[in-house]
Amino acid sequence: MEKEFDEDCRCYCGVHSVLKTSWTDENPSRRFLGCPNYRDGGGCNYFDWIDPPIPNRKKSTFLSLLGRNESSEVRLHRIENKWEFVEGEMQMLRADVDRLEVERQSLEENLRTLEQKYKFVVYVLIVVACYSVGRSIVC
Numbered sequence: 001m002e003k004e005f006d007e008d009c010r011c012y013c014g015v016h017s018v019l020k021t022s023w024t025d026e027n028p029s030r031r032f033l034g035c036p037n038y039r040d041g042g043g044c045n046y047f048d049w050i051d052p053p054i055p056n057r058k059k060s061t062f063l064s065l066l067g068r069n070e071s072s073e074v075r076l077h078r079i080e081n082k083w084e085f086v087e088g089e090m091q092m093l094r095a096d097v098d099r100l101e102v103e104r105q106s107l108e109e110n111l112r113t114l115e116q117k118y119k120f121v122v123y124v125l126i127v128v129a130c131y132s133v134g135r136s137i138v139c
């Protein structure tokens, strides 16, 4: 049964207690009165439940809505599966990087060969041009 709470209720510090809601796995959505300074590292440990304990059926519904209905073992297994998947992806990406590096080296080699051919063609054209100019001067 829901308990009425006194709005004038004070904690052990002598200040008005505040209404809070628990979201722990054990007490999801369960209201309580607490010390307003508790989270700041000070305050007192005043604590009083307002709502009655939550029946297990409602508790699992709350946890399900919060996405926390998995047991820690199931969660751990799911995370391990994700980790294996990520490791597999990383291995495939490393293989891609290695393959692309080989391809890059091959393309660089082709570029060097083409540059040498281009320089040779330019050299031949210059020689032919000089020869033609020389012949026309002599004639």
Ligand SMILES: [Zn+2]
Pocket: 011, 012, 013, 014, 015, 035, 036, 037, 043, 044, 045, 046
């Ligand atoms: Zn207090």
